[in-house]
Amino acid sequence: MPGQELTTADRAMAHGMSVAGMTTRDIATHLGVHHSTIVRTLARAKELPEDDAFKSKPRSCPRKTTKQQDQQLQQEARKG
Secondary structure: OOOOOOOHHHHHHHHHHHHOOOOHHHHHHHHOOOHHHHHHHHHHHHHOOOOOOOOOOOOOOOOOOOHHHHHHHHHHHHHO
C-alpha cells in the first residue's frame, strides 16, 4: 500500500537535515514516513539537476479517468 507523498517542502527539509548530519531514520521519524522513503528521496535528489531535485516525480502514465468518473466510482464503492 503506497504511503503519503512527501511535499516539495518536506523533500527540501529532508535534504537539509541530511546535510546537517541527521540519519535517514531520524529524518523519517521527524517527517512521519518510512526511512526507505527518505533514502529514495535523497538518492533521487543526487541524480537530478538542482532545480528538479525536489519536484514531484512525473507519473508513469496519463490519467485514464476524469475527476467526474473518479467521483462516480467512489460513490458506487461507498454504496457497497
